[in-house]
Structures are given as structure tokens and as C-alpha cells.
Amino acid sequence: MEGVLRPLSVIGGALIVTLAVGWVADHVLRRIDERHPETPLWDLLRRCRLPLQVVLCTALLRGGYRSAGILPDHEEVVGQVLTLVLIGACAWLVVRVAVAIVEAAYARYAARAEDAARVRRVRTQVTLIRRIVTAVVCVVAVASMLLTFPAMRAAGVSVLASAGLLGIVAGVAAQSTLANLFAGLQIAFGDVVRIGDTVVVDGEWGRVEEITLTYLVVTTWDERRITMPVSYFTSRPFENWSRSNPRMTGTVFFHLDHSTPIDLMRDRLHGLLKDLPEWDGRSWSLVITDTTPTTIQVRALLTAKDADDIWTLRCVVREQLIEWLRREHPYALPRINTAPAPGLDQAPDRRQAPPTSEDIGPGPGTT
Incomplete structure (x- = not known):
């Protein structure tokens, strides 16, 4: 009977102590969080309750399993298992605490x-x-687990002796992986690209959604995800539209007839921009940038606070101005000239001087 009660009492006592300590720690952290709501650290540390309980329970069992007589015929196996669980739980707890501290520091900075x-x-x-x-803690935990086996400890000297050769072989074999790893560190601390940046890579426009040590995910405007190695952003040119400031300047081009009333079109553009919330009011203009024997190229320049607004603004301005020209000045739309240009009676709202017959030349069929 004693051989049954003793193990049960040790296991039950360990569980009771674990649950009690976990409840007390959670209660204390909750009270502190209520008194200091401006600091998210205490609420984040409450997520460490489970790994803390696993560490405490495993440590208590590891220290008392021999005296309690838990599976006396398999003491070595029980001790080894408890040791492995304790190492893994400690690594879990360290990662949770580190993540809580880092996230709390970032939250306070962002606020x-x-x-x-x-x-x-x-x-x-x-x-x-x-x-x-997380990666460093996991590697250390796995190495610690392996060193608990006697065979691994015996082979430790030979492993260390051959570490130089193995390092060279591993470096050659994992050259691309190491390149991406160092590129990820360079991106993190070199301010090359950041999460949330608007970028153009290989002709694709999108936002940086995720950055890891080896790859980067860009979400395009049509909700596709492009996964690229981080070494791409340290070895090739790319466009970053929001690196220092998200404000942007956009253009809208029109190919119109030479008789287009540019002054009226300029006034119409300014009136449109005043009513559009996407325009940030910094700058605007409308000028003729090129001319051909049949058309002129008109450029409207617009500004907005970010890439999304500039895209919307360009589309709205293009649509509204074309509709305005079609409705009120249809003669300004591009066409193939097979006859002399119309006179003032056909374009009563124009402010520019109409072309004369001498400028146009003889009409078709004349000599």
C-alpha cells in the first residue's frame, strides 16, 4: 500500500503546488496590470503561466521521483524523460518571457x-x-537535451575537434541559406525595407506583409502573395515608395486634339481636386508635355498622402476629365484630321485663338 500512496502523494503534491503557484502568479500579474494599464508587459507575462507551471511541476517531480519510488524498475528512463521535459519547458518559458518583454517595449514605443x-x-x-x-533558445535547448545522453557526452570531444571541418562543409553546402540569413539581419538593422512598406519588385506592386530571416512576403494589390528570398532586396534594385515618407506624386496623361482648351481644362482640374478627399493639397498642375502632328500630350500632376490615395486620385481625375471633355468640348478629343479645323462658332467656349486657314494650309481637293 505504501508503494502506491507515496508516488501518488508526491505526484499530487507537485500538481497542487504547481496549480497554486500558477494561480498566485496570474492573480498578482492581473492586479499589477489593472494598476498600470499603460504598460502591456504584465498582461503579456500572464501568457507565461502554462510554461511556468510545466517547469515547476517537472522540477518537483525530477527532484523527488527517486525517494517517491516512481517506477523503481525504470528510474533511469524516468529521470531521463523528466530531464528532457524540464529542458524543453525552460526553453519554452524563456522564449515566452523574451517575447513578452520585446513586444511590451515595442508597444510602448509605438504608442x-x-x-x-x-x-x-x-x-x-x-x-x-x-x-x-527563439531560434537561439531552441538550438541551445536541443543541444542540452542531446548532451544528457552519455553517448553524446563521450562523443563531444571528437565533435568539437572536427567542428572546424564541419563548419567549412556546412558553409559550402548552405551557402544560399547563410546568404539569406545575413541578408535578413542587414534588412532588419539597415532600414532597407520594413513591414508595411509599399514596394515594386519585378514589376509587381504590393505591400511587405512579413519578413523572416530567410524570406519576405509581398501582398500585391489583387491579394496575391509573392514569397521572395531576402537576399533579393540586398542584391537587386527595387522601388520602395514609403521608405522615408509615404507621400506620393502621380501623373495622368491625356492625348488630345490641338484645339483643346487647356486653360479651361486646368480650371476644371483644380475644381475637381478641391472636392476630392484623396488630394492632400500639396501640389497640382496641368501642362502640355509633348506634341505630334495629330495630337498633344497633356499631363496632369497630382499629390496624395500615400500610394492607395494616389491611385484612386489618378483614376477619378482621368475619368472625370474625359467625361467633361466628351460632354462640353467634344472637339478636343483626338481624331484623324481630314479637313480644316472647326471655327469659333463650333467651339464657343474656347479662350485660345483658333487656327487660321493659313496655318492649316489648303484643304483637301484644293491646289
């Missing part, structure tokens, strides 16, 4: 910062730092 570009830069760095810490 005070006014520069959106700098916030995106810090977010990118925080994300990569979190991944690096």
Missing part, C-alpha cells in the same frame, strides 16, 4: 512615436529579433 515610417522600422527589427531569440 509614443509619431513617425509611422520609424514605427514600421522598429516593428521589422522586433520581429526579426524575436525570431533570432
Whole structure:
């Protein structure tokens, strides 16, 4: 009977202590979080309750399983399993605590910062730092687990002796992986590209959705995801529309007839922009940028606060101006001239001087 009660009492006691400590820790953190709502650290640390309980319970069982007589015929196996679980739980707890600290620091910085570009830069760095810490802790935990086996400890000297050769072989074999790894670190701390940036890569326009140590995900305007190695952004040119400031200048081109009333069109453009919320009011213009024997090229210049607004603004201006020309000045639309240009009676609203017959030359059929 004692051989049954002792193991049960040790296991039950460990569970009771674990649950009690976990409840007390969660209660204390919740009270602190209520008193200091401006600091998200305490709420984030509450996520560490489960790994803390696993560490505590495993440590208690690891220290008392021999005296309790838990599976006395398999003490070595039980001790080895508990040791492995304890190492894994400790790594889990360390990762949770590190992530909580990093996320809390970022949240406080983002709440005070006014520069959106700098916030995106810090977010990118925080994300990569979190991944690096997780990877390092996992590697250390796995190495610690392997070293608990006697065979691995015996082979440790030979492994260290051949570490130089293995490192060279691994470096050659994983050359592209290492290149992407260092490129990821360069992106994180070199401010090349950040999460949320608007970029153009290989002719595709999109936003950076995720950055890891080896690859980067760009979400295009039509909701496709393009996954690219991070080394692309350190070895090839690409467009970053929001690196220092998301404000943009856009253009709309029109191919029109030479008789187009540019002054009226300019006034119409200004009136349209005043009523469009996408226009930020910084700048605008409408000028003739090129001419051909049959048409002129008119450029409307617009400004907006970001890439989304400039795209909407360009589409609306293009649509409204073409509709205005079609409705009120149809003679300004491009056409093939097979006769002399119309006179003032056919274009009463024009302010520019109409072309004369001498400028046009003899009409068709004349000599």
C-alpha cells in the first residue's frame, strides 16, 4: 500500500503546488496590470503561466521521483524523460518571457512615436529579433537535451575537434541559406525595407506583409502573395515608395486634339481636386508635355498622402476629365484630321485663338 500512496502523494503534491503557484502568479500579474494599464508587459507575462507551471511541476517531480519510488524498475528512463521535459519547458518559458518583454517595449514605443515610417522600422527589427531569440533558445535547448545522453557526452570531444571541418562543409553546402540569413539581419538593422512598406519588385506592386530571416512576403494589390528570398532586396534594385515618407506624386496623361482648351481644362482640374478627399493639397498642375502632328500630350500632376490615395486620385481625375471633355468640348478629343479645323462658332467656349486657314494650309481637293 505504501508503494502506491507515496508516488501518488508526491505526484499530487507537485500538481497542487504547481496549480497554486500558477494561480498566485496570474492573480498578482492581473492586479499589477489593472494598476498600470499603460504598460502591456504584465498582461503579456500572464501568457507565461502554462510554461511556468510545466517547469515547476517537472522540477518537483525530477527532484523527488527517486525517494517517491516512481517506477523503481525504470528510474533511469524516468529521470531521463523528466530531464528532457524540464529542458524543453525552460526553453519554452524563456522564449515566452523574451517575447513578452520585446513586444511590451515595442508597444510602448509605438504608442509614443509619431513617425509611422520609424514605427514600421522598429516593428521589422522586433520581429526579426524575436525570431533570432527563439531560434537561439531552441538550438541551445536541443543541444542540452542531446548532451544528457552519455553517448553524446563521450562523443563531444571528437565533435568539437572536427567542428572546424564541419563548419567549412556546412558553409559550402548552405551557402544560399547563410546568404539569406545575413541578408535578413542587414534588412532588419539597415532600414532597407520594413513591414508595411509599399514596394515594386519585378514589376509587381504590393505591400511587405512579413519578413523572416530567410524570406519576405509581398501582398500585391489583387491579394496575391509573392514569397521572395531576402537576399533579393540586398542584391537587386527595387522601388520602395514609403521608405522615408509615404507621400506620393502621380501623373495622368491625356492625348488630345490641338484645339483643346487647356486653360479651361486646368480650371476644371483644380475644381475637381478641391472636392476630392484623396488630394492632400500639396501640389497640382496641368501642362502640355509633348506634341505630334495629330495630337498633344497633356499631363496632369497630382499629390496624395500615400500610394492607395494616389491611385484612386489618378483614376477619378482621368475619368472625370474625359467625361467633361466628351460632354462640353467634344472637339478636343483626338481624331484623324481630314479637313480644316472647326471655327469659333463650333467651339464657343474656347479662350485660345483658333487656327487660321493659313496655318492649316489648303484643304483637301484644293491646289
